[in-house]
Amino acid sequence: MENKSRFRLGEIQGKRLARKIVTLPTLPTVAAKMMQIIDHPETSARDLSAVIRSDHVIASRLLKLANSAYYGLRRQVANLDMAVVLLGFENIRNLTLSLSVIESFSRNWRGHFDYSEFWEHAYACGVAAQMFVSEIQPGKAADAFAAGLIHDIGKLILSQFAPDHFDAVIEHIEQHPSCDFDRAEREVLGISHAQLGAWLAEKWNFPASLAQAIALHHTPEEGRDTALLPWAVHTADYLVHQLGIGFDAGVAMPTLNQNVAEMLCLPLTDSGMPDFEPFAGRLFQLLAQADSFFHFLHKEEIQC
Template sequence: MFEQARTESQFSEHEIKRFMARLKDLPTLPVIVTRIMQIAKDEKSSAKDLGRMIAKDQSISSRILRLANSAFYGYSRTITSIPQAVVVLGFETVKSLALSASVFDVLGRSDSRFFDREKFWLHSIGCAKACELLAKQVRYPDPETAFLAGLLHDIGKVVLDRIFPEEYQQVANSIREASRPIVEVEKEVLLGVGHDDVGFWLGQHWKFPPLLLESIHHHHHPEDSEPHGILLASLVHVGDSITRKVGIGSGGDPLVPNIRLNSRKILNLDDDALLVLSMNLSKERANIEEFLQVLG
């Protein structure tokens, strides 16, 4: 069911099976979310088809409407129905909101001994907005997918914290003792497995599209991505770094990763472009906080 994220020589078959068994115990996304993603992907589907499917889940419907009417999207007129939201916001945006709400339901409210959940989700939403802004800045053709990739890039951290709390406490202790990147410490404590690997496995479990899987798996090293995914992985890599630099939420460690030269070249980003992104993201802070309040 799950592809191996690294070569077998880097961790034992026993450890792989251990992770797989625990991941299979995680809740699945609601069936309706899978159907929403299928409808959004189907070129023959209409706004009415998507609206009818979303309307079957009152919780998702109400949150989509609240998010659509929040300052995050900044529409002057009130959106009063799901079909109207699909028309105004678009297929992909509404799909992203539905998936965001469902992922938050499954992972967002769980307690944590390791990190502050609110700060974690603030960072994730901040990264999502940074990716969307950057996508528009560099004319990436699908800013909605960039938003979703930014939102989901660190979900492996929540999973590790839930299924391996003792080991993840060791990760937390190591980070407190020495300021090091969290993914580096994870791979030491967990025999070569980091949140990027586990997020990738969870995405497979939840049947995420390949492009999202690539961005989750390679947001720290976009150059390792498959050719079709390197642009999106680079967007998330840059978005993550800028969100940390601006100080929106927390990714679990205090470091601001250097943006990899290859990602800057791929996206054609000079220092001025990064400064523009930082300034634009800073202006969105209040809207990002409101998004989290509505999502929760």
């Protein structure tokens, strides 16, 4: 995998935090198996659905999602073979990864972290990232949705596996209101949720492009020029914050990189700033259309 050494735990070894998070959740086997076969040229839709079928919970959720209004398929998706054919490998991979991430973090809720709001933020970021990418690289739109949905998994790691560290970051932000979450983490912990999330994504063998989007969602300028996903997730995160959708622990507004307009071909206002107004309207529309998808996740997965 590209940049494999970049996010290894070695980066945080020697810190107390590293000792706390060595027992991270494992990725459900179905997702791990899928990652092994999905890029193989001889893998068929039937092979893929056989792997999914080995996990009854994920299989039935995937089938429900395939039949939800989000995909707007005109006919009933009766079985997994059909779901794989109609939605395509990329969509199925991303849905399986997303469901697996949610499942892996669903058993260890903490009292004062609002998971429902967290996933609302994450979900809106997925839809927004997809919206930006579908304008310029439609083939990457499904990846953008997955990247947006899971971009803040590092915060889940902190809140569930190192809660005292998480609280120390929140306290630091309360004392320094102009400090955003990413900077506060670096100052207090020496590592950010973006690095932690990317480390887990690599440990779980997620596609390199997803791990990179997680790693760089606050610093997209550190990626290769051609890497679109970090820019899309970065901009989606900013827009969703601006619009006050959901809650992203660490209330300070993320700083928007000045090059987003160029990278995502965004229109400009008279003052030369990215013009988000048309995108904001469109995002609310997409969120309303896709409501069934979020409510599916919300009701079936995110129960505190």
